[in-house]
Amino acid sequence: MSQYLLIKKVYETKPVDQTVIVRGWIKSLRQSKKFSFMVVNDGTTQKDLQIIVDGTLGNYEEVVKLTIGSSVEVEGLLVASQGKQPVEMQAKRVHIYCLNAEDYPLQKKETSLEYLREIAHLRSRTNTFSAVFRLRHELAQATHQYFSNESFAYLHTPIITASDAEGAGEMFRISTLNLDKLPRGEKGAIDFKQDYFGRETFLSVSGQLEAETFAVGGLGRVYTFGPTFRSENSNTARHLSEFWMVEPEAAFFTLEDNAQLATGYVKHLIKHAMEKCGDELEFLASRYAPENLKTLEHVMNSPFEMVTYTKAVEILQESAKTHKFEYPVSWGMDLQTEHERFLAEVYFKRPTIVTDYPKDIKSFYMKLNDDGKTVRAMDVLVPGVGELIGGSQREDNYERLTKRMSDLKMDPTNYWWYLDLRKYGSVPHSGFGLGFERAVMYISGMTNIRDVIPFPRTPKNAEF
Amino acid sequence: MSQYLLIKKVYETKPVDQTVIVRGWIKSLRQSKKFSFMVVNDGTTQKDLQIIVDGTLGNYEEVVKLTIGSSVEVEGLLVASQGKQPVEMQAKRVHIYCLNAEDYPLQKKETSLEYLREIAHLRSRTNTFSAVFRLRHELAQATHQYFSNESFAYLHTPIITASDAEGAGEMFRISTLNLDKLPRGEKGAIDFKQDYFGRETFLSVSGQLEAETFAVGGLGRVYTFGPTFRSENSNTARHLSEFWMVEPEAAFFTLEDNAQLATGYVKHLIKHAMEKCGDELEFLASRYAPENLKTLEHVMNSPFEMVTYTKAVEILQESAKTHKFEYPVSWGMDLQTEHERFLAEVYFKRPTIVTDYPKDIKSFYMKLNDDGKTVRAMDVLVPGVGELIGGSQREDNYERLTKRMSDLKMDPTNYWWYLDLRKYGSVPHSGFGLGFERAVMYISGMTNIRDVIPFPRTPKNAEF
Numbered sequence: 001m002s003q004y005l006l007i008k009k010v011y012e013t014k015p016v017d018q019t020v021i022v023r024g025w026i027k028s029l030r031q032s033k034k035f036s037f038m039v040v041n042d043g044t045t046q047k048d049l050q051i052i053v054d055g056t057l058g059n060y061e062e063v064v065k066l067t068i069g070s071s072v073e074v075e076g077l078l079v080a081s082q083g084k085q086p087v088e089m090q091a092k093r094v095h096i097y098c099l100n101a102e103d104y105p106l107q108k109k110e111t112s113l114e115y116l117r118e119i120a121h122l123r124s125r126t127n128t129f130s131a132v133f134r135l136r137h138e139l140a141q142a143t144h145q146y147f148s149n150e151s152f153a154y155l156h157t158p159i160i161t162a163s164d165a166e167g168a169g170e171m172f173r174i175s176t177l178n179l180d181k182l183p184r185g186e187k188g189a190i191d192f193k194q195d196y197f198g199r200e201t202f203l204s205v206s207g208q209l210e211a212e213t214f215a216v217g218g219l220g221r222v223y224t225f226g227p228t229f230r231s232e233n234s235n236t237a238r239h240l241s242e243f244w245m246v247e248p249e250a251a252f253f254t255l256e257d258n259a260q261l262a263t264g265y266v267k268h269l270i271k272h273a274m275e276k277c278g279d280e281l282e283f284l285a286s287r288y289a290p291e292n293l294k295t296l297e298h299v300m301n302s303p304f305e306m307v308t309y310t311k312a313v314e315i316l317q318e319s320a321k322t323h324k325f326e327y328p329v330s331w332g333m334d335l336q337t338e339h340e341r342f343l344a345e346v347y348f349k350r351p352t353i354v355t356d357y358p359k360d361i362k363s364f365y366m367k368l369n370d371d372g373k374t375v376r377a378m379d380v381l382v383p384g385v386g387e388l389i390g391g392s393q394r395e396d397n398y399e400r401l402t403k404r405m406s407d408l409k410m411d412p413t414n415y416w417w418y419l420d421l422r423k424y425g426s427v428p429h430s431g432f433g434l435g436f437e438r439a440v441m442y443i444s445g446m447t448n449i450r451d452v453i454p455f456p457r458t459p460k461n462a463e464f
Numbered sequence: 465m466s467q468y469l470l471i472k473k474v475y476e477t478k479p480v481d482q483t484v485i486v487r488g489w490i491k492s493l494r495q496s497k498k499f500s501f502m503v504v505n506d507g508t509t510q511k512d513l514q515i516i517v518d519g520t521l522g523n524y525e526e527v528v529k530l531t532i533g534s535s536v537e538v539e540g541l542l543v544a545s546q547g548k549q550p551v552e553m554q555a556k557r558v559h560i561y562c563l564n565a566e567d568y569p570l571q572k573k574e575t576s577l578e579y580l581r582e583i584a585h586l587r588s589r590t591n592t593f594s595a596v597f598r599l600r601h602e603l604a605q606a607t608h609q610y611f612s613n614e615s616f617a618y619l620h621t622p623i624i625t626a627s628d629a630e631g632a633g634e635m636f637r638i639s640t641l642n643l644d645k646l647p648r649g650e651k652g653a654i655d656f657k658q659d660y661f662g663r664e665t666f667l668s669v670s671g672q673l674e675a676e677t678f679a680v681g682g683l684g685r686v687y688t689f690g691p692t693f694r695s696e697n698s699n700t701a702r703h704l705s706e707f708w709m710v711e712p713e714a715a716f717f718t719l720e721d722n723a724q725l726a727t728g729y730v731k732h733l734i735k736h737a738m739e740k741c742g743d744e745l746e747f748l749a750s751r752y753a754p755e756n757l758k759t760l761e762h763v764m765n766s767p768f769e770m771v772t773y774t775k776a777v778e779i780l781q782e783s784a785k786t787h788k789f790e791y792p793v794s795w796g797m798d799l800q801t802e803h804e805r806f807l808a809e810v811y812f813k814r815p816t817i818v819t820d821y822p823k824d825i826k827s828f829y830m831k832l833n834d835d836g837k838t839v840r841a842m843d844v845l846v847p848g849v850g851e852l853i854g855g856s857q858r859e860d861n862y863e864r865l866t867k868r869m870s871d872l873k874m875d876p877t878n879y880w881w882y883l884d885l886r887k888y889g890s891v892p893h894s895g896f897g898l899g900f901e902r903a904v905m906y907i908s909g910m911t912n913i914r915d916v917i918p919f920p921r922t923p924k925n926a927e928f
Contacts, residue, residue, distance in 0.1 A: 004716075006615055006684070008615060009615075023716045025681050042684045042715070043681075043683040043684030043685070043715070044615050044683070044684050044685065069681065069889045071681070071889040071890065071891045073716075097891045097892070098888070098889055098890040098891065100888050100889060101888075104888050105888075119881075120677075121677040121881035121882075121884060121885070122677070122681065122682075122884065122888070124677070124678045124681070124683055125681045125889075129682075130682060130683060133619070133678070133682075133683060136617075136618075136620075137612075137618045140618045141608060141612055144608050148601075148605055151470055151472060151508050153597060153598055153600075153601035154600075154601045154604045154605070155597070155601075156691070156708055156918060157918060158706060158918070158919045158921060158926075158928070159667075159691045159693075159706055160636075160693075160705070160706050160921050161926065162926050162927070172624075172638045172639070172640060172660070173638070173639055173640065173643075174636045174637070174638055174667065175636070175637055175639070176636060176637065176695050179637075179643075179646060179654050180654070182643060190644070196636070196695055196705070196923060197705075197921070197923070197924060197925065197926040198923075198924035198925070198926075199926060203623075203638065210585075210918065210919060213584075213585040213586070213588070213928070214588045214918065217535070217586065217588070218507050218586075218588025218593075218594060218597075219507040219508070219597060219598065220470070220506045220507030221507070221508065226690070226691065227623045227691065229623075229624075241624070241660070241661075242622060242623055242624050244620055251487070251506070251507070252468075252487045252537075417585035417928055418585075420585060421585070423564075423565070424533050424562070424565075424568050424569075424586070425489045425533045425534060425535040425561075425589075426535065426562040427487070427535045427561045427562065428561070453620065454619060454620060454621060454674065454678065455621065455622045455674060457622055457624050457661070459660060459661070459662075460660075460661060460662035461661065461662070462622075462624055462625065462626050462661040462662075462665050463626070464622070464627075464674060464881055
């Protein structure tokens with residue numbers, strides 16, 4: 001019996017003049033009475049395998065009826081080829097697993113990305129989406145490799161939580177209460193003590209606070225890579241209700257160390273993608289974003305710019321004299337995507353790390369600067385996308401942190417365990433968050449975030 | 465300025481006679497007027513660093529007041545040592561970040577695992593939990609490496625779902641509806657069309673069905689590694705409401721291929737753990753499970769036994785003549801943990817893969833055998849734990865699958881996309897699920913599942 005080879009392995013080892021078995025799905029066909037060409041792929045590589053089936057084959061009357069998307073096993077001789085790929089196969093035996101009917105939704109060569117979202121269970125069968133998801137896989141592998149090499153331990157922070165890490169309040173409630181018989185307390189309020197967890201619980205918006213507990217005094221350096229959730233009603237090409245986030249957190253890291261870690265991570269992602277997914281990146285660039293490879297090369301080889309928020313505002317105000325912004329810029333406001341992109345694309349022409357934002361537009365846990373007005377925050381802006389990473393050095397001073405929480409009317413008793421980190425063994429520490437889908441968009445060149453996650457969750461959409 | 469080194473790197477590179485900087489937390493202390501010994505760890509290794517501080521040091525009056533858990537930066541000369549570790553440090557400068565007060569909860573040498581669960585935000589500071597979580601990290605790395613090497617792509621299946629993959633119904637509801645103003649439809653039923661996703665949604669119990677959509681016709685081989693949820697009211701040492709699951713799914717895999725993949729995975733986990741976490745495994749074994757390393761060696765070096773369910777029942781019935789079981793065994797019933805452990809621990813004395821279970825005790829999607837009574841299921845049983853992995857070849861025949869669903873009174877319209885995989889390009893395919901915490905328990909030797917996940921979620925418990 002011949003050896004079964006993944007098509008990826010066929011191209012890696014090129015065992016020309018050997019008879020092997022491949023299995024896969026038919027991407028395209030040219031049939032005639034004398035012979036047929038089948039183009040087959042098994043999903044492990046961007047490269048298809050061309051198979052020639054001679055009309056003398058035993059079951060040729062079945063082969064000639066094959067349709068696109070049908071599944072086959074083919075035993076055949078691999079031979080060198082002058083075609084698009086260096087090898088092709090001469091079939092000796094064709095076994096048909098499943099002959100597709102005419103109503104197969106992917107018959108047509110060109111199908112819109114919008115239509116493919118409606119059949120997301122089949123879209124990984126297209127060249128575009130198999131490329132995107134192999135790339136996504138490699139970016140995930142690169143993430144684990146990078147942080148592991150930097151001595152960060154992968155940490156699974158809880159998804160179900162009673163605390164609101166960002167204080168933003170846009171959370172999904174989790175419950176097993178019977179909605180038709182909600183238990184009520186004395187004053188008629190719902191009695192969450194009777195709910196599954198004995199309290200009101202939500203889907204986590206970030207694992208940062210829990211990650212800090214492991215960084216400070218525990219493992220020193222940790223990172224999360226897990227799903228996070230926002231229930232905001234945003235129906236845009238950049239927002240998902242469920243998305244994956246990477247959140248490193250490191251004891252003894254200053255904001256500068258943090259910026260260096262983020263820079264190294266972004267560059268590693270690109271480098272790894274280019275090494276492992278050259279075919280995928282080329283295909284996606286040719287189809288959707290012709291300039292993408294050049295942009296990625298540039299990012300990989302440029303030092304990232306660092307600029308304070310205050311300086312960035314000055315630059316934007318000066319630039320507004322010649323460049324038209326939709327929103328005028330003033331100190332104290334959050335930067336809009338148009339401003340972020342201007343800084344990275346037009347002004348500095350490379351990834352830009354903006355630091356030391358006004359405290360009033362940033363989260364409670366960020367370390368206050370001595371000016372009393374700004375915090376040790378950083379946003380990493382990249383050309384084409386805008387903000388890719390947001391992070392900060394954390395407030396490690398107990399008094400300053402509780403003061404800040406009370407200014408924001410937060411109840412410190414809900415954060416007793418978080419405050420403990422500032423009482424016991426407190427050290428300078430920093431971390432950041434990267435929205436993984438934003439990174440996949442950025443590196444793939446895809447422009448809708450729904451096209452880089454297997455089954456997107458957005459308002460009014462939880463199909464599949 | 466001297467180089468800052470993680471303590472892990474100190475032991476990897478042993479730069480004796482060099483002056484370096486380390487940062488960490490004090491694990492133990494011996495102080496006197498003339499000199500002090502501090503044992504310091506930074507969480508990156510099981511090995512502590514001993515530091516000798518001479519009484520002549522500038523701020524010695526502060527050093528002599530240091531307490532356990534306090535955080536320090538020490539610059540000093542590394543010297544060879546005859547002590548427990550091969551190097552120690554002679555301090556030249558000690559900087560104190562935070563001096564711990566006397567109420568630090570981890571002062572005492574011995575604290576119970578139960579008590580530590582109540583301060584889970586601090587327990588990674590103990591030798592036990594830093595070992596467990598470094599091991600957990602390495603097992604996660606090993607998982608990604610193993611499946612990536614086997615050409616499986618990492619897939620992020622959705623957490624929020626409208627379908628019940630197992631048909632077991634023990635799911636958490638997700639909603640943003642205002643519980644005090646629930647929208648009602650015509651007949652008074654709650655109108656989930658007005659909920660965030662426009663339908664009733666839950667936390668996923670498995671990513672398998674979605675993974676199948678990517679395996680069949682798409683990427684060919686995929687695996688998930690993400691959180692899954694059960695709302696059953698089980699307060700045991702083996703159950704969590706939120707846990708991480710690894711679910712590979714492969715096109716063209718028979719049950720035998722599946723069993724081989726599972727065997728290779730378990731062995732790889734153990735091998736990787738032994739290579740990367742020798743110190744951690746030794747520490748945990750010495751403290752909690754003296755026989756554990758021997759067991760792991762044995763599993764790594766043994767072929768796994770394969771036995772059908774029918775044969776296993778015969779063995780158990782025969783064994784019941786001399787071995788007392790709490791539950792008697794008869795064909796058709798699900799095996800209890802005592803039976804599973806008997807097979808793996810007493811009868812075969814090695815990991816045992818039981819196959820071809822009665823269809824009535826298994827899920828709807830498992831492939832029916834020609835006997836019409838059993839399905840191509842497999843459970844991997846390991847000594848000490850019982851079931852570690854459950855999997856199956858999937859039913860790939862459209863008629864058989866819809867027949868089975870209708871027998872079980874399932875509505876096929878809810879599974880239209882899952883059924884499409886049997887209409888278009890259907891192929892034999894298989895997969896399995898491994899409860900990641902079970903694997904961490906098994907390899908660490910810890911006996912309570914709450915002690916191998918950072919922040920356990922169980923009935924009435926969602927603290928931190």
